Amino acid sequence: MKNKKILIAHGSGGRMMHDLIKGLLLEKLDNPVLRELSDSAFIDYRQRIAFSTDSFVVSPLFFPGGDIGKLSVCGTVNDLLMQGAIPEFLSLAFIIEEGLDYALLEKIVDSIRITARQAGVYIATGDIKVVERGAADKIFINTSGIGRIITRGRLSIKNISFGDEIILSGKMGQHGLAVLAKRKELDLGFAIKSDCAPLNSLLAPIIKKTDAIKFMRDPTRGGVATTLNEAAESSGLGIVIEERDIPVSSQVTAACELLGMDPLYLANEGCALLVVKSGQAQKVLRLLKKHPLGCYARIIGRVVKEPRGKVVLNTTLGTQRIVDMLTAEHLPRIC
DSSP: OOOOOGGGGGSSSSSSHHHHHHIIIIIHHHOGGGGGOOOSSSOOOOEEEEEEEEEOOOOOSSTHHHHHHHHHHHHHHHHHHTTTTEEEEEEEEEETTTTOBHHHHHHHHHHHHHHHHHHHHHEEEEEEEOOTTSSSSSSEEEEEEEEEEEEEEEOOOGGGTTOOOOEEEEEEESHHHHHHHHHHTTTOOOOOOOOOOHHHHHHHHHHHHOOOOOEEEEEOTHHHHHHHHHHHHTTTOEEEEEGSOOOOOOOEEEEEEEHHHHHSSSSOOOEEEEEEETHHHHHHHHHHHHHHHTTTOEEEEEESSSSTOOOOEEEEEEEEEEEOOOOOOOOOOOO
């Protein structure tokens, strides 16, 4: 297998594709649902579900703290969690450029297997397409997922109201800088790793134990700033955040100063923004801090009446500034 390459025939639907599916994917991702090898998986659901899909084109494929395989599982798992759902099944579709090393594909599938097991999800169905050299950049992955909604009501941006408090579950900016540094081969000297992680074990117990959470979102592309602006615009209310309370590592802060970047706009793949009912934020915060992924969680702000549709940052210097939504691509192909 050392010098084996992916060929156009691996996506033909014939013998070579079936050998690839059975010899690599089924061998590593085997479970009772996938074992059927049907064009679609049969799943018996008799309650509310959430459904999500996402495509992953991150460059480079491997970066400190993660890779495209791990990211493809975490991204869809976390999107389902943001709707108050427990992720259960994922589809997995590959678009592979002809000539990709088989060993590289195997390494990516291994990462998918490990992350899916960690997240407690089955890979239920999937697809392989192979395109000519130059028609893609090595490999793209699409994952779709479904999960059972366990909240009594619906987590929605429409639930946000005056007095709600805002929690960020982890340090921001890790993923964006880890990918940037690896892509540009920047030796920043800070050893920054992506926060890429499935958030099931962190958030599911809190969803089950309390109805305090009104809205959740994972601040990926566009970062915390863009997610907060979406919440402010949709609710018609204002949001005020405190710079001193925002969890960000000294390494990320220093790297952003060197590169002229604002960590508020950097992508994250292992933390969530929670809008929580007034008076219940401390309870949710205590629950978050019991978990390793939530040990840096902080209450970072609150929902206010004015200025409507705007996000305001109270700086450590005692001044205020408007935090706008990201207007252009901060860093392309981040996920």
